[in-house]
Amino acid sequence: MLASRRSIKEELTSHFDDLVFELMAEGVSRSEAEKQASIEFGDFEKHLKETIAVSGALPWSLAKIFNGVYLLSGLTLIILAVGFPSLIAGTHVETALLWWVFSCYLLLGLIGERWLIEYRGIDSKHSVWLAMTWTHLIALAATVILDIDKFENNVHAIVFSLLVLTPVLLLWNKLDTKIRRLVIYLQTTVVLWSIFTDTLIFNFLMPARCFFVTPDNVPLNGVLSSCTQVQLSNPALYPIYAVVMLGLPLIAVTLYKYSRNQGSFRYRKACLPLLSVLVIFVPWFINDINNEAMLDVISAKPKIFAIYQSSLGRDPEDKDIRFYAKTRAYTNLDKIEETLNASDERKQVIQKIYLNKTGRVATNEEIEAAVDSKISVQELRASLAQ
Amino acid sequence: MKVSKELLKGTSELIILTVLESGTLYGYEISKQIKLMSEGVFAMGEGSLYPLLHKLEKAKLLESFWKEVDGRRRKYYSITRTGKKVLSEKSEEWQTFSGAVDAIVLA
Numbered sequence: 001m002l003a004s005r006r007s008i009k010e011e012l013t014s015h016f017d018d019l020v021f022e023l024m025a026e027g028v029s030r031s032e033a034e035k036q037a038s039i040e041f042g043d044f045e046k047h048l049k050e051t052i053a054v055s056g057a058l059p060w061s062l063a064k065i066f067n068g069v070y071l072l073s074g075l076t077l078i079i080l081a082v083g084f085p086s087l088i089a090g091t092h093v094e095t096a097l098l099w100w101v102f103s104c105y106l107l108l109g110l111i112g113e114r115w116l117i118e119y120r121g122i123d124s125k126h127s128v129w130l131a132m133t134w135t136h137l138i139a140l141a142a143t144v145i146l147d148i149d150k151f152e153n154n155v156h157a158i159v160f161s162l163l164v165l166t167p168v169l170l171l172w173n174k175l176d177t178k179i180r181r182l183v184i185y186l187q188t189t190v191v192l193w194s195i196f197t198d199t200l201i202f203n204f205l206m207p208a209r210c211f212f213v214t215p216d217n218v219p220l221n222g223v224l225s226s227c228t229q230v231q232l233s234n235p236a237l238y239p240i241y242a243v244v245m246l247g248l249p250l251i252a253v254t255l256y257k258y259s260r261n262q263g264s265f266r267y268r269k270a271c272l273p274l275l276s277v278l279v280i281f282v283p284w285f286i287n288d289i290n291n292e293a294m295l296d297v298i299s300a301k302p303k304i305f306a307i308y309q310s311s312l313g314r315d316p317e318d319k320d321i322r323f324y325a326k327t328r329a330y331t332n333l334d335k336i337e338e339t340l341n342a343s344d345e346r347k348q349v350i351q352k353i354y355l356n357k358t359g360r361v362a363t364n365e366e367i368e369a370a371v372d373s374k375i376s377v378q379e380l381r382a383s384l385a386q
Numbered sequence: 387m388k389v390s391k392e393l394l395k396g397t398s399e400l401i402i403l404t405v406l407e408s409g410t411l412y413g414y415e416i417s418k419q420i421k422l423m424s425e426g427v428f429a430m431g432e433g434s435l436y437p438l439l440h441k442l443e444k445a446k447l448l449e450s451f452w453k454e455v456d457g458r459r460r461k462y463y464s465i466t467r468t469g470k471k472v473l474s475e476k477s478e479e480w481q482t483f484s485g486a487v488d489a490i491v492l493a
Binding site for chain 2: 008011017018019046047051053055176
């Protein structure tokens with residue numbers, strides 16, 4: 001584990017405190033003990049600087065630059081995605097932004113885990129449970145924040161974590177610490193990836209049956225009408241309850257202890273508990289973000305834009321995208337293409353192209369031939385221009 | 387009698403690896419253990435102990451973890467497999483070196 005500047009400072013402070021306590025145990029007063037310890041210890045700042053230089057810890061300025069670049073890239077993506085949504089590049093930017101959000105969750109998961117592991121020590125088996133709990137709390141928060149609403153993914157992910165981490169615990173003493181860390185971090189990455197990409201980990205064993213948690217029991221409409229409604233009391237949701245009921249107090253107690261440590265720092269006292277509270281409670285305030293599946297449709301947008309350009313020679317309007325999202329039609333792009341090809345608008349576009357390029361009205365046969373051939377409007381223009 | 391810093395410099399890695407071979411210790415314990423084992427001859431100051439510990443950790447000869455004991459957080463170090471291998475090589479090297487020095491000085 002490469003040290004951070006903060007942890008090196010804490011380590012040296014702890015050594016200094018040990019010197020003070022030893023002197024006090026010999027009967028020296030605290031102030032005198034601190035004075036003697038200072039002489040024995042030498043120049044604290046100099047030792048700190050030398051140790052940091054050797055350890056390769058990230059200097060503050062670099063950490064700030066990294067954070068700045070990360071936030072700046074997110075901000076740039078937001079501006080591009082919101083400012084230029086009608087450009088095809090804009091739709092790719094939206095996808096990039098979505099992955100940026102995923103990387104935020106992943107970083108939150110991995111950094112939180114690292115703090116918890118560092119606190120308990122990688123030698124402690126508790127680290128594994130803490131890491132797993134933290135991962136699943138983040139995954140549940142992502143499910144609610146992004147309004148994915150498919151808690152089935154979380155159940156699969158929890159089972160996956162148990163299957164992966166149980167052998168690690170059984171072989172604990174035989175495994176190198178590097179392997180332990182690697183397994184924990186991989187487990188987190190796979191879990192968050194499965195939630196974010198809406199992938200069921202054990203799809204090959206148990207195909208998705210589209211469970212929807214509907215506590216109010218409002219009937220599901222449209223494409224969701226084939227889904228099974230799941231009540232909150234359904235045993236399938238018990239693993240989720242277990243994680244929340246056991247995990248929340250566990251993480252809260254750990255963070256409380258962590259923040260009370262000697263030599264602790266302001267960020268640990270304020271930021272960590274705040275972060276934990278935000279992760280849990282923010283979802284409840286913004287859980288309508290994906291009610292019309294506008295997040296889900298993002299990955300299909302570039303293709304929808306391309307289909308519109310090819311069939312009608314224009315970009316889709318916002319209302320079109322909303323319609324495809326709401327009806328989940330974006331999951332069947334071939335159908336969208338087929339509908340657009342057969343639309344009256346396409347026939348009118350073809351007619352206009354004939355008028356512009358040949359100076360005459362196209363016959364019905366010519367229009368039908370163009371529709372049947374699925375030729376793009378760009379290709380049609382080019383062929384008529386020759 | 388204390389030995390000069392220069393003499394200690396060349397052997398400090400060997401000393402730390404040897405101390406940690408017997409178990410997991412934190413910085414303060416390591417410095418106490420060195421003093422104890424050398425019967426007060428070696429006293430590695432904090433200024434050289436921590437840079438060295440971090441250097442060995444970076445070289446993957448040591449590994450570390452944080453642990454809370456009696457309400458205090460401490461960073462514990464332990465020797466890695468690579469560290470044990472390097473220790474055995476350095477010990478052998480030291481035996482050869484000290485034997486040769488003895489042969490000359492005590493002749």
